[in-house]
Amino acid sequence: MQFQLTNEFIEQVEELIANNNGDALEALLNELHFADIAEIMQELDTDEATYIVKLLDTEVTSEILIELDEDFRERILDRLTPSEIADELDEMDTDDAADIIAELDDDVQKQVIGHIEDETHAADIVDLLRYDEDTAGGLMAKELVRVKETWTVAGCVREMRRQAENVTRVHSIYVTDKQGKLKGRLSLKDLLTAPERAHISEVYIPKVDYVNVHTEGEEVARIMQKYDLEAIPVVDDDGILVGRITIDDIVDFIKDEAEKDYQMAAGISVDVEADDSIWLLTRARLPWLILALIGGFVSVSVLGTFSGAMTHHPELFFFVPLIAAMAGNVGVQSSAIVLQGLANDSLRGSLWKRLVKEVLLSLLNGFILAIILVAGGMLLLGLDIMFGLTVAISLISVIITASLIGTFIPIMLEKRGIDPAMATGPFITTSNDICGILIYFTIAKLILGF
Amino acid sequence: MQFQLTNEFIEQVEELIANNNGDALEALLNELHFADIAEIMQELDTDEATYIVKLLDTEVTSEILIELDEDFRERILDRLTPSEIADELDEMDTDDAADIIAELDDDVQKQVIGHIEDETHAADIVDLLRYDEDTAGGLMAKELVRVKETWTVAGCVREMRRQAENVTRVHSIYVTDKQGKLKGRLSLKDLLTAPERAHISEVYIPKVDYVNVHTEGEEVARIMQKYDLEAIPVVDDDGILVGRITIDDIVDFIKDEAEKDYQMAAGISVDVEADDSIWLLTRARLPWLILALIGGFVSVSVLGTFSGAMTHHPELFFFVPLIAAMAGNVGVQSSAIVLQGLANDSLRGSLWKRLVKEVLLSLLNGFILAIILVAGGMLLLGLDIMFGLTVAISLISVIITASLIGTFIPIMLEKRGIDPAMATGPFITTSNDICGILIYFTIAKLILGF
CATH class of the missing domain: 1.10.357.20 (SLC41 divalent cation transporters, integral membrane domain)
Structure with missing residues (x-):
């Protein structure tokens, strides 16, 4: 079931690109998981990879771009117009979009943001750019499901269905007061089993772990591991719920940290890979x-x-x-x-x-x-x-x-x-x-x- | 919000134990998260820690035992009767229970298994003991939500509510054929939005990543990271769905692997900690x-x-x-x-x-x-x-x-x-x-x- 990357496969892809045979290439790649397409692209040169980005649906290519190595991605983005980049960012979660936009030059950033169709999405991305990369604010995404404590369970299910469309993975539903202050959480399971007319205030779990936007990434990783959390809400200094961090981002963070420590112990001070210059x-x-x-x-x-x-x-x-x-x-x-x-x-x-x-x-x-x-x-x-x-x-x-x-x-x-x-x-x-x-x-x- | 462990707090706990003041100690500890209680216990001697295990609810202590260092846990288990250990295992997920039972002597193992009340649970644990610690079989838990492709959405929601009671976190619902072969998966979100009378066979996602029971842990970690999975189903050689691995187990695995590599690079061949003998x-x-x-x-x-x-x-x-x-x-x-x-x-x-x-x-x-x-x-x-x-x-x-x-x-x-x-x-x-x-x-x- 697992895809195995072979030299023959890469040659086939290169040939289809050389012959400008977009239809056949699209048919071939659409069979694959985006992570596999990303792996293939790392083996191609920048022009070939850019060809694939322009060829496939942004729904797929936005995921691929997130997977690519930073410097390779930068070279591809250099070959895309601000409006093409904006289309990709439109499909991404805010945290990934903010990470990628942060890599662009200041003037390109502004143009790209201007081209993002969904204005709330654009505003959320700009907001995330304020935070340090290694803090909770820099790690969090704006996508989450939030309900108010005064709602009923039935109203909450309706609202949740609407909000969940934009949220890839629903771990928890966060409960806030009218001002948006984090009060507690609800699991999907709780929502499924609660009586429909009950008020959220009667059924939610008031004990909820959270972190502040300025908490360091290392501390977030420690808390999520210690308390076995799959997602943690992030609040600002006033306790207002502003985002959430999911465990998959933390897994990457833990791996990066371990690699940095390993390299440091070997006398390598900047994060490098064997294929760097x-x-x-x-x-x-x-x-x-x-x-x-x-x-x-x-x-x-x-x-x-x-x-x-x-x-x-x-x-x-x-x-x-x-x-x-x-x-x-x-x-x-x-x-x-x-x-x-x-x-x-x-x-x-x-x-x-x-x-x-x-x-x-x-x-x-x-x-x-x-x-x-x-x-x-x-x-x-x-x-x-x-x-x-x-x-x-x-x-x-x-x-x-x-x-x-x-x-x-x-x-x-x-x-x-x-x-x-x-x-x-x-x-x-x-x-x-x-x-x-x-x-x-x-x-x-x-x-x-x- | 985060608990901060102080020497004063530990002294307070030690004093309450010395005075055999169980009620006050229980009231004090019940305010805390189990991971924090585990942290406190690591600072106590074995008798004091055993006192706490016997004092608190098995619902809490079973979680605590999972968190403790292996050698410290072994010393505590030595002081518990097989029936007391069985009570703890009864509360644990099968993967954790199997890990802990594997640390016991053969004859104690048998006695403990004999004392586990829930027979299916006991059988599941025994089944897991067959697998190598570092394979998918050794990492997986038996707890998962499974539905048959012939069911309707409404029947599935009913069944799921029943099954979900034993499953701490529902990431995906797995769909099997009549023989139990893995066919695909459903997200909770899909289930919430599908028409009630539809058959599962019409709404499930047939593309599902899975691993074999014999797949090595390192490979499981690689797949889950590459495809950003929060849980992955495990099948046996006949394709029968036998368990699932969740990302939190893999986070621990990744951390352990990174630590081993780091130690190996420093010329340390067995996994050790500063406080080992x-x-x-x-x-x-x-x-x-x-x-x-x-x-x-x-x-x-x-x-x-x-x-x-x-x-x-x-x-x-x-x-x-x-x-x-x-x-x-x-x-x-x-x-x-x-x-x-x-x-x-x-x-x-x-x-x-x-x-x-x-x-x-x-x-x-x-x-x-x-x-x-x-x-x-x-x-x-x-x-x-x-x-x-x-x-x-x-x-x-x-x-x-x-x-x-x-x-x-x-x-x-x-x-x-x-x-x-x-x-x-x-x-x-x-x-x-x-x-x-x-x-x-x-x-x-x-x-x-x-």
Whole structure:
């Protein structure tokens, strides 16, 4: 039942476009789900994709445009007239329409809005443009079913049928007072089972979760997940119901956030994809590499100050990458665990207890690794016992330090209101490299005395 | 409106439990959402949490139990009798009940099932236990509203009202033939607007997305996201409708998957949390550290073979951590981008094009970094020009190699059916450390000749 995209299929589509055979192409594509057509279009060039947008019904193409990658969509929209874009937006829910219009240049925006037929729809879209992308206001749609508490159930069903035409999915019916203030909600099921003459005020559920337009997206996602909500109403500062957010928008949001965190941990600061331009990829990657390079300079200087050890203990330098790698890996592990705890809000209890735990954990891991290291070093590389002891003690100390740095830097950042995700990847590895090398040579100097 | 958990509140709850003041505690907690009570319970010890489970209505506690962390829940269930557990399961949807019963020992499982009052419910739960946790069968619930295509709309509304009592959320009504084979679906909205005497066969939507019981969870998540579904029906190998999966279960699944990927990239192989035991944390972290240690041994040997360089070019060794760090960081960046592309299924086009792109990208990044390195090295550290050239050429070569390794190892693993997420974090850093050092000294030997 699932559509499987093949190269043959894409070639067939390209050929039909090249031959300007619109009827055959329309017949072929009309069999497919819009999400599948969007997938096909991503494989075509901009002109071919624009051809399809102009060919198919706006009912379908409006859905397709929402699915496309942002930069690809922008290139297609560049090839459409303001009135053609307005036709697409007319078919979209207000939240999607606002997202797309926000990508256009200011003067094109105005022209497009002027061409939208449905004036209420246009006004709703303009209204949504006021809000920050990552707030409840930026995530919400204006489409929802609202009834007044003074109505009867029968009147409500009639009104709901009328309003539901514009609302793709009815999760809840929201109840407001005369001024439009959110009072509660009703499920469709409740409406089906309530006596027809009852007043809404007698049957609605007054306990309703809601968010303010300025609530951050991350917080909205947390609330909807925690309370297992499929939709949440949004109110303004006066408590007036202004929109609703549905779970499908939040799923995208959660995925995007997870991808951003993942990229941040890998030292990629802008949201990029494998198929982005070399320039964009460089912009995302280079800053972190420069940071690592500066850290590298520091480690060069540190090693330089210990150059005296080279005459009697050259093998000390052979173990530098091993020590640095262990410090980096332990630091990344610790910071990843803490960051997830912070993100899930599951990190409670005293800092003191956490400190003791990290030290114990590092001691356990460090001892096991030190035994492997010394045994391996003596058997395979023929190290002497004093040198083995030096490396072993260094390794344990480095692991303890790295895990403490990895654990507490994110916590400190969070306390100071800085995004703790900054403290991962290159940042943690670099600082742990330097600390690790410093500790290693200091201990070596104390034990071996050079 | 949002509940804010405070230490004072927890102390109040603990005091009421200590004084065995059940009435006051019940009055206090009944004001709260079950998800908030669950949050409070996570802060209590097992006996206190069990006290609350025994105190409150099973209608509430069944929801709470679903929210709790698995190991904490297990400890509470250990303190309940099979009949008490059965009372809780009686209130749960079949999918949640099956998840929880799967955590119990075999003999307790049997006793609990024997105590479940509703026999159909018990049979449904037993049926769900047959499926793998990560398949559609393991994710689905048995609760759904089904109607036969031969019924009238009026009969369907009657029947639906009856069935809907057991179904928390009605997303769609599923239409089957007499044998129970899935034929299509109806939305509640369609049902509200269709003429009462029409037959279902005239009004239902025959195009319906569905998955097989054996479809993997990841695939279910992909389909539901791609087609923006809030629920998807599940059929067995004969096409018989056996259950449905709702988007809230998939949200949890997506989050869990993202967390696993993130942890894997940080070198943590078992799903752990900051508050897990030291033993569990060690089990998750130590294997990767041992891998890194073995990699470290290899780099020690590599450096040992170039020990001859120490007499004339000791400063070569000072740059080892810098080169290793750059190799590691570039490799992690490249692999992260490729892995996300693989996960999103957005990686298409020829390998050859990708190779050229990675080389160009690395050349660009490498040149910029090499210029910074040489300028900094000559100004700050007073390096001579030949040595600067050596480090610069090495850096560019190392960056190209590391980005190719980071890009193509995940792609190769994926092609061989191995989880490409294995090729991140410690694995990529370790292999790039070694390759980087080897390339660096080989180039140095060629240029400086030692």
